[in-house]
Amino acid sequence: MGMDEQHVELYQRSLEATLDEIVALLDKQQLERDVSIRQSQGQGALVGALLARQQRSELERRTVRMHPADIAFVLERLPDEDERNALWEVIPAQRRGGVLLELAEGVRDGLIATMPQQDIVEATSHLESDEIAWLVPSLPMDAVSAVMSQLDQSDRSQVREMLSYPDDTVGAMMDFDMVTVRDDVDVEVVLRYLRRHKELPEPFDQVFVIGNDGVLVGVLRLRDLLTHDPDCSVSEIMVRDALIFSTHDPADEAVRAFERYDLVSAPVVNLHRRLAGVLHFAEVMDLISDKAENQPLKQVGLDEDEDLFAPVLRSATHRWPWLGLNLLTALVASRVIGAFEATIQQQVALAALMPIVASMGGNTGNQTVALMIRGIALEQISSASLWVVIRKEVSIAAVNGVMWGAIIALVSLGFYGQPTLSTVMGVAVAVNLLIAALAGVFIPLALNAVGRDPAHGSSVLLTFVTDSMGFLVFLGLATIWILG
Amino acid sequence: MGMDEQHVELYQRSLEATLDEIVALLDKQQLERDVSIRQSQGQGALVGALLARQQRSELERRTVRMHPADIAFVLERLPDEDERNALWEVIPAQRRGGVLLELAEGVRDGLIATMPQQDIVEATSHLESDEIAWLVPSLPMDAVSAVMSQLDQSDRSQVREMLSYPDDTVGAMMDFDMVTVRDDVDVEVVLRYLRRHKELPEPFDQVFVIGNDGVLVGVLRLRDLLTHDPDCSVSEIMVRDALIFSTHDPADEAVRAFERYDLVSAPVVNLHRRLAGVLHFAEVMDLISDKAENQPLKQVGLDEDEDLFAPVLRSATHRWPWLGLNLLTALVASRVIGAFEATIQQQVALAALMPIVASMGGNTGNQTVALMIRGIALEQISSASLWVVIRKEVSIAAVNGVMWGAIIALVSLGFYGQPTLSTVMGVAVAVNLLIAALAGVFIPLALNAVGRDPAHGSSVLLTFVTDSMGFLVFLGLATIWILG
Numbered sequence: 001m002g003m004d005e006q007h008v009e010l011y012q013r014s015l016e017a018t019l020d021e022i023v024a025l026l027d028k029q030q031l032e033r034d035v036s037i038r039q040s041q042g043q044g045a046l047v048g049a050l051l052a053r054q055q056r057s058e059l060e061r062r063t064v065r066m067h068p069a070d071i072a073f074v075l076e077r078l079p080d081e082d083e084r085n086a087l088w089e090v091i092p093a094q095r096r097g098g099v100l101l102e103l104a105e106g107v108r109d110g111l112i113a114t115m116p117q118q119d120i121v122e123a124t125s126h127l128e129s130d131e132i133a134w135l136v137p138s139l140p141m142d143a144v145s146a147v148m149s150q151l152d153q154s155d156r157s158q159v160r161e162m163l164s165y166p167d168d169t170v171g172a173m174m175d176f177d178m179v180t181v182r183d184d185v186d187v188e189v190v191l192r193y194l195r196r197h198k199e200l201p202e203p204f205d206q207v208f209v210i211g212n213d214g215v216l217v218g219v220l221r222l223r224d225l226l227t228h229d230p231d232c233s234v235s236e237i238m239v240r241d242a243l244i245f246s247t248h249d250p251a252d253e254a255v256r257a258f259e260r261y262d263l264v265s266a267p268v269v270n271l272h273r274r275l276a277g278v279l280h281f282a283e284v285m286d287l288i289s290d291k292a293e294n295q296p297l298k299q300v301g302l303d304e305d306e307d308l309f310a311p312v313l314r315s316a317t318h319r320w321p322w323l324g325l326n327l328l329t330a331l332v333a334s335r336v337i338g339a340f341e342a343t344i345q346q347q348v349a350l351a352a353l354m355p356i357v358a359s360m361g362g363n364t365g366n367q368t369v370a371l372m373i374r375g376i377a378l379e380q381i382s383s384a385s386l387w388v389v390i391r392k393e394v395s396i397a398a399v400n401g402v403m404w405g406a407i408i409a410l411v412s413l414g415f416y417g418q419p420t421l422s423t424v425m426g427v428a429v430a431v432n433l434l435i436a437a438l439a440g441v442f443i444p445l446a447l448n449a450v451g452r453d454p455a456h457g458s459s460v461l462l463t464f465v466t467d468s469m470g471f472l473v474f475l476g477l478a479t480i481w482i483l484g
Numbered sequence: 485m486g487m488d489e490q491h492v493e494l495y496q497r498s499l500e501a502t503l504d505e506i507v508a509l510l511d512k513q514q515l516e517r518d519v520s521i522r523q524s525q526g527q528g529a530l531v532g533a534l535l536a537r538q539q540r541s542e543l544e545r546r547t548v549r550m551h552p553a554d555i556a557f558v559l560e561r562l563p564d565e566d567e568r569n570a571l572w573e574v575i576p577a578q579r580r581g582g583v584l585l586e587l588a589e590g591v592r593d594g595l596i597a598t599m600p601q602q603d604i605v606e607a608t609s610h611l612e613s614d615e616i617a618w619l620v621p622s623l624p625m626d627a628v629s630a631v632m633s634q635l636d637q638s639d640r641s642q643v644r645e646m647l648s649y650p651d652d653t654v655g656a657m658m659d660f661d662m663v664t665v666r667d668d669v670d671v672e673v674v675l676r677y678l679r680r681h682k683e684l685p686e687p688f689d690q691v692f693v694i695g696n697d698g699v700l701v702g703v704l705r706l707r708d709l710l711t712h713d714p715d716c717s718v719s720e721i722m723v724r725d726a727l728i729f730s731t732h733d734p735a736d737e738a739v740r741a742f743e744r745y746d747l748v749s750a751p752v753v754n755l756h757r758r759l760a761g762v763l764h765f766a767e768v769m770d771l772i773s774d775k776a777e778n779q780p781l782k783q784v785g786l787d788e789d790e791d792l793f794a795p796v797l798r799s800a801t802h803r804w805p806w807l808g809l810n811l812l813t814a815l816v817a818s819r820v821i822g823a824f825e826a827t828i829q830q831q832v833a834l835a836a837l838m839p840i841v842a843s844m845g846g847n848t849g850n851q852t853v854a855l856m857i858r859g860i861a862l863e864q865i866s867s868a869s870l871w872v873v874i875r876k877e878v879s880i881a882a883v884n885g886v887m888w889g890a891i892i893a894l895v896s897l898g899f900y901g902q903p904t905l906s907t908v909m910g911v912a913v914a915v916n917l918l919i920a921a922l923a924g925v926f927i928p929l930a931l932n933a934v935g936r937d938p939a940h941g942s943s944v945l946l947t948f949v950t951d952s953m954g955f956l957v958f959l960g961l962a963t964i965w966i967l968g
Contacts, residue, residue: 191710
């Protein structure tokens with residue numbers, strides 16, 4: 001991205017006003033178009049078309065200084081597909097690549113589907129190779145070969161290299177925009193070398209130092225470069241034990257290290273310790289915020305690219321697996337109750353009280369699940385600390401089981417005046433709280449052990465256990481103590 | 485933090501091995517101590533004490549090169565309070581400040597409680613004023629005055645300034661570690677000026693340009709500084725329309741802008757456009773990951789500083805408000821069922837089927853809630869798009885209600901062979917899915933409108949609605965159609 005181009009892009013702290021303006025312009029444009037179609041026999045057609053063209057140039061004027069990330073922000077917030085496409089049309093082809101990079105997957109795919117192959121090639125012509133590699137999976141097959149054929153040899157091999165790394169590795173997140181120097185030069189030479197660049201990588205906080213054999217020997221931080229005398233040698237002031245990633249390191253590990261040390265960038269090497277690329281904090285930040293945004297969706301069985309404005313039928317079918325799973329677990333709980341129909345027939349108050357047992361267990365178990373998921377994510381659970389956690393959660397469940405069991409027993413005594421029924425209720429709540437604590441500890445651990453994300457599914461499984469067991473314990477005790 | 489000290493701190497990609505080593509050392513030390521206490525009459529006492537001292541110096545050797553963030557990582561993962569304190573003892577006083585900054589609140593408060601005032605003063609003596617301001621709320625009152633009295637005039641007023649900004653504003657997140665230059669100098673002068681610094685801020689990507697009247701007139705990015713000729717004037721190459729925050733801007737706005745534009749740092753000005761400080765991406769990243777870690781806890785009514793290893797009784801009481809709230813909502817649902825006891829008495833199958841109606845509603849409603857919470861957080865919901873969302877969610881509920889209602893009706897026909905009962909079941913599921921969709925849209929909106937975080941409480945309120953209404957619709961229809 002050229003320097004001039006960048007100065008054109010205006011950073012905006014808040015985009016609400018901009019969004020409202022653009023929506024208003026799009027609405028007006030739509031209105032003029034409608035008028036022009038309705039009056040297409042009379043001279044109103046001409047006026048309408050003129051007005052529509054005027055709105056379009058107004059839209060162009062409004063978006064020309066906007067940062068690609070801001071254009072993406074506005075596009076994502078237009079609920080109407082026609083409006084999205086109308087705005088997309090006024091974005092010049094050479095700026096569209098930058099916008100595509102910033103868009104959420106659902107919206108991006110929709111816009112790419114409207115673009116002829118030539119537009120796609122032009123949109124990607126201003127992108128760097130790591131950015132192209134990132135877009136490739138979203139492009140139609142024939143567009144990919146057209147895009148690849150416009151690249152020079154070195155860019156093409158970089159794109160191929162990026163695509164060869166698995167999604168969740170450092171190799172797939174890095175880029176190639178970096179400056180390297182030899183270890184036998186001095187500060188003066190480095191400064192002269194940097195000055196010859198028309199532009200430097202962004203962000204730019206260090207240059208990488210390469211030995212004779214092409215191996216990475218250290219990093220030279222700009223803050224050290226700027227504070228040392230021009231005749232200092234690079235090998236004197238470079239950092240030799242800087243944090244280095246390998247292309248095959250898991251992305252998670254890089255995320256944790258960047259967070260812990262507040263890194264701006266870190267070198268990435270291949271298996272022979274040759275410099276392969278650089279990892280920037282922006283990639284790491286994207287990963288963290290994606291996770292923050294999407295984890296709550298995944299917990300309720302929704303896809304991360306579920307678009308708030310996607311078509312109804314597609315969204316409805318997306319929700320089926322989750323509804324089906326929940327129906328299955330609800331059916332099991334229902335069959336548990338069904339087995340005790342004779343008991344309920346004799347003491348119908350049981351039907352009104354049993355959801356309380358299940359609900360208290362589910363709620364306290366979900367608290368344990370939430371703590372366990374965070375503990376696993378933060379690597380707080382080791383074999384030594386696991387027993388501490390289990391003892392603690394079971395103790396809490398015991399304390400709370402006795403206390404809340406007693407409260408609930410008293411409340412049901414107030415409603416029904418039957419001491420035995422109240423005792424059954426209190427004991428069942430206490431037992432279900434214990435079951436919930438154990439399930440809350442072990443379900444996330446088990447999912448994690450078999451390599452699944454404990455955040456996805458722990459809650460469904462837990463509710464399944466606390467519902468079925470809650471009904472079983474409560475109705476079972478009632479059958480023995482009240483009717484027995 | 486001095487340069488030498490920094491070079492001592494080793495960055496580690498993964499800390500699992502380190503953690504295991506330290507735990508082993510602490511266990512050994514504990515063992516030696518136990519031996520020495522048990523044999524305190526014999527010569528074994530001497531040997532035990534010697535061994536304990538040897539382990540201690542081994543621990544010191546092991547931690548001396550560790551980064552403060554890594555020491556914090558290890559401390560947070562020691563489940564035993566005695567072990568935490570034993571490790572804390574071997575950390576030299578002047579390094580403890582840096583570790584305290586990195587620790588989670590629960591662990592930090594526990595360790596501070598063990599420190600005599602003199603240690604606290606010494607620990608903070610190497611910190612910068614923004615870091616001290618950040619720690620002050622965790623310190624005992626008398627320690628705060630001791631810490632403040634050791635500061636020089638300018639640091640003290642900076643600490644006071646920081647403390648005067650509300651928690652969720654840019655002013656409370658910024659720091660004072662920055663370099664400023666005048667706009668009438670040239671690149672050569674800036675480079676010479678930087679070289680005179682012993683060390684530069686970290687991260688360091690721009691210097692701030694101040695006009696004659698002390699007002700911020702632009703920023704000079706290092707990448708521009710390094711690529712321009714020494715005789716270029718600063719005012720020529722500085723960026724005049726850089727993103728600037730004010731001390732009173734909400735922290736959220738800064739987080740969104742940093743994410744959108746991948747900023748490393750941004751200037752913060754006061755009401756008179758005078759430079760007040762600098763906001764760094766590290767602060768922003770901390771805010772994002774804190775939110776990612778703690779949101780799932782808050783959703784189940786737990787505090788963000790709930791420590792996995794906190795004492796049982798404290799943790800048990802922390803969970804009471806949530807359990808109490810859930811008991812209340814469960815009691816209401818139970819009373820709804822209670823009102824239909826006569827109906828259940830006549831048709832006991834209703835008791836087994838009714839949890840299915842409630843559960844399907846709760847699950848589909850929680851999907852809508854999760855989408856709405858993300859939509860609100862990403863500012864996707866405007867007055868224009870709200871109707872699109874409502875129409876869509878209601879349509880999905882209608883489609884899924886008809887489909888899943890029919891499936892569930894068939895399943896219950898299979899179980900009980902009663903067509904009327906099955907019809908009641910199917911219709912009740914469909915109606916509850918519609919109720920769930922509307923509640924799922926409006927509950928998060930309502931919480932947001934009254935200024936509360938929709939992620940905290942939406943799910944409880946939704947389940948309350950879908951349980952009570954599910955039971956009401958199902959049992960009500962049954963009363964009319966089956967018994968009526």
